[in-house]
Amino acid sequence: MKEKIIRLLEEKKLGELREELQRINPADLAILLEDLDEKERLLVYRLLPKELAADTFSFMDSDMQEGLINGFTDRELREVLDQTFVDDTVDMIEEMPANVISRILRSADAETREAINQILNYPKDSAGSIMTIEYVKLSRYLSVADAISRIRRVGMDKETIYTCYVTEYRKLIGLVTVKDLLLAEDDQLVGDIMETNVIMVHTHDDKEDVAKQMSKYDFMAMPVVDDENRLVGIVTFDDAIDVLQDETTEDFSKLAAVAPNEDSYFKTSVLKHARSRIGWLLVLMLSATVSGAVLSYYEAAFQAVPLLVSFIPMLMGIGGNCGSQTSTLVIRGLALDEIHIRDFFRIIWKEFRIALIVSLALAVVNGLRIQLTYHDLTISLVVAFSMIGIVILGKLVGGMLPIIAKSLKLDPALMATPLITTILDTCSILIYFGIATHMLSLA
């Protein structure tokens, strides 16, 4: 496909090219345009029919959009904005430099400009900031037939026509889906068939909560109201999916101890990558000096029995891994609303029993292996007992910290793998050398 497009472009067979382009889905077209240089891109873009061009435009990343806008005539820019839904325009504006933004705002009509400014005014993570104003409003006194013909008249410019909102004095009083309308009799009234138990969100609600609610209820759109319950917009399901995906990426970043970043891997510069990683590494490095200091304190012990040193990596590793197994599961459970703060003691009790089983199994395997390798029963027992203590501690700390973070209104994912590992490193060494000095009478 791509080869054909490029060949037609080189041979300047523009008529054929135009036909070929119309067979491609806008999402794929946007990807295809990435591989062209700016001049070719503008040329190809201008070959697209108006609606396909606007759809393709909304699938592009912001760099490509900016490049095209710089090449657009004022009229072309106006045409794109006319065809683009306001929420997509706002997304675009948030990534553009000031001169492009003012050109966009100049080109938009007055109503759109007002809506853009209003949406830009909502806090960054609020429902208001991701909503669109293009929805279908109905009155409760319309007949079903009239409602359907109203949709047919105004539907073209609305992002979703499938859920229509019934308002009275601008307040949201109900909703009907197009399915409800189509399956009702022509002479029924909208007010009689509408759903009146409407689930809605407020402009200032957190956008992640809104997205989670939409996923819970399987909604395609969620109405957004202001403080006086007046309908001001809707959030559509494609934006909700984006929010959920961004949130997951953020959780992954925190698990990896990297400062979250909205851009993709390759879009982020080397310097920015380095900056986003160096902070946590410094924290972890300096806190690791604590476990180093603890180790120096036991210098006499490992000078007397050097073999003790060779089990340090294993015991520290097991402690950290046990902790991160539990904390990751708990963090994910919290994110999916399967685990709540009130489950604190349930989790501790559950993790304690899991840790007992796991630690006994690991201690037996490991004790046997050391006994068979070194034929030193005391050392084998020291390592086995340390293993039990470290695993139990790891599981309990890993279960508790994310919930404590959540109850302090901190992000549980901050308590992720690397931080827990560092805490457990120090504890593991204390447990290990505590048991060792005691059993080997080294103190």
Next chain:
Amino acid sequence: MKEKIIRLLEEKKLGELREELQRINPADLAILLEDLDEKERLLVYRLLPKELAADTFSFMDSDMQEGLINGFTDRELREVLDQTFVDDTVDMIEEMPANVISRILRSADAETREAINQILNYPKDSAGSIMTIEYVKLSRYLSVADAISRIRRVGMDKETIYTCYVTEYRKLIGLVTVKDLLLAEDDQLVGDIMETNVIMVHTHDDKEDVAKQMSKYDFMAMPVVDDENRLVGIVTFDDAIDVLQDETTEDFSKLAAVAPNEDSYFKTSVLKHARSRIGWLLVLMLSATVSGAVLSYYEAAFQAVPLLVSFIPMLMGIGGNCGSQTSTLVIRGLALDEIHIRDFFRIIWKEFRIALIVSLALAVVNGLRIQLTYHDLTISLVVAFSMIGIVILGKLVGGMLPIIAKSLKLDPALMATPLITTILDTCSILIYFGIATHMLSLA
């Protein structure tokens, strides 16, 4: 809300209760029913109007569904199955014991039974296994008005009516959305307004790929065809979101070195939790014996300079953390299709430059701290040089392994944090003691 329901239930005010229940969204009703015992639950369930009852049923987890089915009369079971879409019935069946399954299949009508059996026959992770057969089919020769009235006639039993599929000799030749139909003129033909460049998937395609495509194209439904391009079903967006969420949870599990598990944290028994965690811990524990053995090899070195031991935790920690920072970002990038196998060398080059900046900063901070604490320039330099080597190695290994895994058709997430950490532990010790023995002339 919940308190009121329980009070009405206790006071046996069933009429009032029934009214109250109808105000609740089915997803919330399912959660509310969780808190009742089986007898009350059946009582409350029987108060619900038929359609609300079926909707609520589809939001319940499988244990609750099984309990209710056991209390149902045959007629009640048949009513629920009539109202439930085939894909939801299949989801349900997959979790039920054999006797409940055969009761369900006995109660379903012949056509539904056949469809259930067909869907159950598709491989577990295929598009066929999550599709539904309830979609609207149209002919290209219908007028728009006739198409709309056909939808109004058959729409009630279809999961989505908003995308209608145009078939000829059972082959999929196009699609129209209800929006297209509503915005067209009554006397236009479906064949003239339909979209003919249809993106479709095959029954055996991987369900995760299907979900990702739907999210890429912002589709609400994706048509599924068999090997002869005959339309056999559609995948709806609610199922696609579930697939994406399950995949993410699976990636989290792998990052935590826990065997993936489809049930939630509390639904999984202590024994099952222990089993799913112990495998990886054993592997990690035994592979950590390698780093232990390497350490014993350098026994003479740390007996001569015991201070060397206290930097082991920090250097091992930094190596592991650097590796997991990079591997997590790369794994996430691969999952989101932002990174591909062909980017191998681009990633190595990028990570190398990031590692240079990061390692220099860490080495300077750490070298200074050690120099100020211990006033031993050689030791400070040993640790600083080791830091540079370990950070660079960590970033490169963390960047390469997930991509190598992917190109070997293994799951990149298997190369996650704990495995990389273990590999890097050994390498870090080798680098550290290699540099130390050389610079301190201990060999």
